[in-house]
Amino acid sequence: MRVSLGKVVLTGTGSAVLMAPVFTAQAVAAPAPAQAAVRSAQNPRAELVGPTVHFGDHGAGVEKLQQRLKDLGYDPGTVDGKWGQATSFAVWAFQKVNHIKPSSNAGTKTWAALALPHLPEPLVPKGAKNRAEVDVKHQLLYVYKSGRLVLTSHISSGTETSYSTNGHTGFAHTPRGKFRVYRKASGWETSPLGTLYKANYFDGGYAIHGEPAVPLHPASHGCVRIPMGTSNIVAKLLPIGTRVYVRG
Incomplete structure (x- = not known):
């Protein structure tokens, strides 16, 4: 608000009269508000570095x-x-x-x-709540308990090539489909094609089992190889009757 001083005006009698001051409203720019610092919401785990x-x-x-x-x-x-x-x-x-x-x-x-890890999508979204999913394409095993993913492991499946081992010939293929664990071995077990550790059989002689050699490529006769240490965990997670889905 700005105040203008009154003006002196001559009246008809010649006397001077001071008119009342005039108050003139004038817009005054308000100070620009301070810009708040904008921070992107970050997951606390983003601080993890090594x-x-x-x-x-x-x-x-x-x-x-x-x-x-x-x-x-x-x-x-x-x-x-x-x-x-x-x-x-x-x-x-x-x-x-x-x-x-x-x-x-x-x-x-x-x-x-x-x-900020990626969480894999279930291979079988409507599968049994307690199940094992074998992803042959990406060479991975997922184990679910009560519908929650509790273990992810590297695997090595069948080579998809012909083999001749110990006098036996065949094609090293890991069967795809829906199965159940129907038999388990508590330790080492010998088969015509080699030895298996803590095998979880899901289709004939095919099993998810521990093996010292689990390379970064398919290397088995058709079974699903998993690391030795991991096989001790899997043995407890896959009781007889557990669903096994093999995809890829």
Whole structure:
């Protein structure tokens, strides 16, 4: 608001009269409001970072990696800060789920994915609440309990080639379809084609079983190979009667 001084006006008698001051409203620009800092909502896990670590390394960085993998439902073996084969198997599985080329090292891409991991979609969304899903295409095993994903593991399935082993010939194919665990082995078991550890049979002689050699490619006669340590966990998660879905 601005005040204008009164004007002096001569009257008809010649006397001067001071007119009342005039109040004139004038818009005054209001101060621009302070711009609030805008921050994108970040998942607290985005703070998870770690050093580049590799197979054979040991220390706090490896321990952090192992603990995170375990928290996410993978099996890195004992969380002891020592990167052995079990940790590699878990890293491979995690990298495949998160569309990272599997390798025995965890660098920037892997740590970023560990902070904000991809959650795989069920292969069989309306499958049994307690089930195993074998993803042959991506060489992965998913185990669900009460409808919740509790374990993700690297696997090695049938080579899809002909074989001749111990006098037996055939085609190394992992059967696709819907099955049930119908027999279990509590330890090592010998078959015509080799030995199996803690086998969970789901179709004839085909089983999900522990095996020392679980490479980054299909290598079995048709069974679903899983890491030795992981087979101890799977043996408890897949009682007789558990549904097994094989896809891919």
